[in-house]
Amino acid sequence: MKKILSFLWRCKFASLLVLAIIAAGGYFGYQKFLKPTASQVEYATEAVSKGIIVSSVSGSGQVSASSQVDISPKVSGTLVSVNVVAGQKVKEGDLIAQIDSRDAARQVSEARAGLETAKLDLKELLAPVDSYTLLQAENSLASARDSLSKLKITQANNLETNRETKAKAEDNLEKSYTDAFNDIADVFLDLPTTITGLYTILYSDEIASAEQTVSPNSNTYALANSISDSNKKSEFQKYAQIAQDNYWKAKNSYDANYENYKQTSRYSSNKDIEVLLKETMETTKEMTEAIKSQINMIEFWIDYRTKNNQSIFSQVSEYQSDLNSYTGGTNSHLSTLLGIQQTIKDYQEDISTADRDLAEMEQNNPLDLAAAERSVAEKEENLADLKAGATELEIRNKELAVTQKENSLLQAQQNYADYFIRAPFDGVIAEINSSKGDSVGSGTTVATIITDQKIAAITLNEIDAAQVKAGQKAALSFDAVPDLSITGEVAEVDALGTIASGVVSYDVKIVFDVQDERIKPGMSASVDIITESRVDVLRAPIGAVKTQGDASYAEVLTNGQPKKKTVTTGLSSDTMIEITSGLEEGEQIITQTKTNGADGAQTKSSGQNERPGGMMGIF
Numbered sequence: 001m002k003k004i005l006s007f008l009w010r011c012k013f014a015s016l017l018v019l020a021i022i023a024a025g026g027y028f029g030y031q032k033f034l035k036p037t038a039s040q041v042e043y044a045t046e047a048v049s050k051g052i053i054v055s056s057v058s059g060s061g062q063v064s065a066s067s068q069v070d071i072s073p074k075v076s077g078t079l080v081s082v083n084v085v086a087g088q089k090v091k092e093g094d095l096i097a098q099i100d101s102r103d104a105a106r107q108v109s110e111a112r113a114g115l116e117t118a119k120l121d122l123k124e125l126l127a128p129v130d131s132y133t134l135l136q137a138e139n140s141l142a143s144a145r146d147s148l149s150k151l152k153i154t155q156a157n158n159l160e161t162n163r164e165t166k167a168k169a170e171d172n173l174e175k176s177y178t179d180a181f182n183d184i185a186d187v188f189l190d191l192p193t194t195i196t197g198l199y200t201i202l203y204s205d206e207i208a209s210a211e212q213t214v215s216p217n218s219n220t221y222a223l224a225n226s227i228s229d230s231n232k233k234s235e236f237q238k239y240a241q242i243a244q245d246n247y248w249k250a251k252n253s254y255d256a257n258y259e260n261y262k263q264t265s266r267y268s269s270n271k272d273i274e275v276l277l278k279e280t281m282e283t284t285k286e287m288t289e290a291i292k293s294q295i296n297m298i299e300f301w302i303d304y305r306t307k308n309n310q311s312i313f314s315q316v317s318e319y320q321s322d323l324n325s326y327t328g329g330t331n332s333h334l335s336t337l338l339g340i341q342q343t344i345k346d347y348q349e350d351i352s353t354a355d356r357d358l359a360e361m362e363q364n365n366p367l368d369l370a371a372a373e374r375s376v377a378e379k380e381e382n383l384a385d386l387k388a389g390a391t392e393l394e395i396r397n398k399e400l401a402v403t404q405k406e407n408s409l410l411q412a413q414q415n416y417a418d419y420f421i422r423a424p425f426d427g428v429i430a431e432i433n434s435s436k437g438d439s440v441g442s443g444t445t446v447a448t449i450i451t452d453q454k455i456a457a458i459t460l461n462e463i464d465a466a467q468v469k470a471g472q473k474a475a476l477s478f479d480a481v482p483d484l485s486i487t488g489e490v491a492e493v494d495a496l497g498t499i500a501s502g503v504v505s506y507d508v509k510i511v512f513d514v515q516d517e518r519i520k521p522g523m524s525a526s527v528d529i530i531t532e533s534r535v536d537v538l539r540a541p542i543g544a545v546k547t548q549g550d551a552s553y554a555e556v557l558t559n560g561q562p563k564k565k566t567v568t569t570g571l572s573s574d575t576m577i578e579i580t581s582g583l584e585e586g587e588q589i590i591t592q593t594k595t596n597g598a599d600g601a602q603t604k605s606s607g608q609n610e611r612p613g614g615m616m617g618i619f
Helices: 002-010 012-034 102-126 131-203 206-210 219-225 230-263 270-307 314-388 392-417
Strands: 040-047 049-064 067-071 077-082 095-099 420-422 427-432 447-451 455-461 473-478 481-493 498-500 503-512 524-541 545-548 551-558 561-572 576-581 588-597 600-605
Touching: 049 561, 049 576, 067 481, 102 392, 131 219, 131 230, 131 270, 131 314, 206 219, 206 314, 219 230, 219 270, 230 270, 270 314, 455 481, 455 524, 473 503, 503 524, 524 561, 524 588
Parallel strands: none
Antiparallel strands: 040 588, 049 455, 049 524, 067 447, 077 095, 095 420, 427 447, 455 503, 473 481, 473 524, 481 503, 498 503, 524 576, 545 551, 551 561, 551 588, 561 576, 588 600
16 A cells, blocks of 8 residues: 555656546546436327317116107197007107297297308308499598598698688787777777866866856865856756866776886786776776766756756867867777787687697597598508408308308207107007196196107216206117117106105106117116207317316417317316417417426326426425
8 A cells, every 4th residue: 555655656657647547537437327317308289170069978777678658749839739648559750739029030040040041150150252342442542542642731731720710810810909009099099088078177276267157266166166056056066076086096097007007118018008908998997987977067057057058168068079089089099909808819729729629630630640540541451352352261250150050950859859849759648647737848648649669868967967858869889698789768857856875866768769689678788868069160179178276277289388278168067178369270279398308208198287396296
């Protein structure tokens, strides 16, 4: 050992090289032979296809040599005829009784009409398009394109017109403010003369100066003192007081208004001019009231003097003329001011209307244009469809519609046939249990028939028995004759069950479609009763459909990877289930998953519960 260590110490480089070679060899050996390979997942798939699904219930019993069978209707209604009597021999298919079938006959007629309509629709779809229809489509497209072009022009013109209307209204509004200031200026050319004249009439002594018989005083006192009747004098003084009050009210408004007028010009803001216009109108109104109250005062005095045969002072007559002149002037100014104020409001409303119209155009024009463009696109697509003819999908849809209507007619005819109660096999009518006019149903025995034909009597539990009714087809096999399989039909289902050990069961009798000598009374029979069947439906293996909560789904293999798809299911059998939505014909759905790895292959059928993989799977 010491020699080995001594050699390694002396030959350090060689020793390290040997150790490196050993390590590398071990690593590659592990990678090649010992390291477990990555697990691989393989999927077994099956294509979703169309076909038939048959739902059935199974039972077993014995063959009976002869039996008595109660004949019950499959539908409810009123018996309109009983066509046999007790003791009468009947053949299979003979009419026993008939239920009122008018509603069922109407349903057959409606179903037949529906089928005819569906066939006509299919025929119309497959027929080549006629020149008139093609011309209509071309004209419709041309009309839609013309409407689109006209709409664009109309929208552009309306937009331009509204913009011009707004611009014109804005220009007119600016001019109206200028006109308003000019009208205000005209008012203030006349109002100073008017306000001075009103003051003179009330407070000057011109009457006393002109009339020798009047003592010196203001005009109102002079006029009052010229009335000798104290009552009339008092009444005149009331008129005079009103005239004075109205004068000073008008004078105060005038002074404030005049100050504002002096501070405002044509270059002031529109708002300032509008405020000045309103003030001037109020001043003018108060001025007219002041004039009117002085006219009332003067007219009262003149009326008194005239009635008393007294002379009218010449100055009073002059005042009366002045007041009439003031009235005409102020009324004219007030009318002008009211007119310009209304003009301003009208132009402001024109601008607001134009703004609203422009806003509506901005909002609605794109929508109207889009609708017109959609109409053109629809007409183009319609014309292209007419020229191209029907697509495979459209044809398939119409064909499916025909198939559905055929099934509806068949169902209506079968339902109609149920209103005619017929003998299920050859035999003798043992008893008539119902009469014409009776109300009957599936639980009613119309007649009892005795037959020598072999039948199978089986027992079903209450769940399976609820799905079975007379007239359903059945398949029978026999343990004693393994190579024999025959068909039959449910002839009777017990209306009342038998209870044994808390379990309810029902007896069911199946009549054979064929009589075979190899079938002996007492033989055991296995029966599969077809409770429902559907043809040409989309179906998938029942194990490929899984449930999660209230939803069902299947896994579809897409680009090598499973993808969940929610599905809606319908009728199911032992092996297949109907897919009403969620899958398409030809899609590959996963039915089995196989995992290959270091621990060996693991296979899991679709629908099987998953279990942990890796090391946890060992234990």
